[in-house]
């Protein structure tokens with residue numbers, strides 16, 4: 001077993017255990033906060049064999065559950081959702097999204113938003129050179145066009161996948177602009193959705209948000225844990241990350257907010 005997977009399994013057990021302690025707070029929150037929620041799920045890779053990917057069977061089980069229990073909306077519907085709703089997103093642009101996620105999304109007649117790292121698909125940058133997604137290949141331009149035909153939405157995930165707050169503002173601006181131009185020429189449509197690479201609180205700031213607004217983006221997803229309501233800043237949308245070791249029970253609990261204590265651990269970094 002890969003050490004990453006081993007540690008992830010231990011972390012998962014810790015999170016499940018903490019969920020028990022958090023349960024009373026979850027119940028209390030539910031009484032005082034009954035505003036409609038816009039829940040955004042974030043996936044990366046769907047693959048039957050890669051150790052860090054979610055298996056297609058598990059993905060289908062999750063999609064089946066949400067499609068029969070919640071309205072599934074496009075990300076742009078954040079601006080006019082009326083009840084608890086879910087939107088599905090994928091980061092990076094892995095080839096397996098086409099082979100394994102697309103057929104399942106089609107089967108349930110759903111759409112999702114794919115945040116593409118443009119330098120990855122043009123093969124200028126290999127974001128899967130190492131790390132948990134090591135060895136995974138990018139979507140091709142033909143696959144992206146095919147997915148668009150099937151009703152999928154696309155957004156930018158930068159060109160070179162930098163930590164935007166750690167490079168100079170002009171570099172960040174250039175990278176964001178480049179990815180937007182490349183994706184717009186492939187898809188022949190305006191790209192106005194964005195997702196920050198890594199996406200934690202310290203990976204973007206007000207200057208980056210200003211650049212996104214200048215470039216014509218309408219909303220941006222972070223990976224800050226949680227759901228969204230009408231008052232959430234559309235440039236700091238929160239998402240719920242779905243992991244390979246999630247059972248269907250974990251998945252349901254995450255969506256319902258029983259794992260919302262995870263947002264506190266972002267400050268401690270090690271657990272998420």
Ligand SMILES: [Zn+2]
Pocket residue numbers: 091092157161197198
């Ligand atoms: Zn990414």
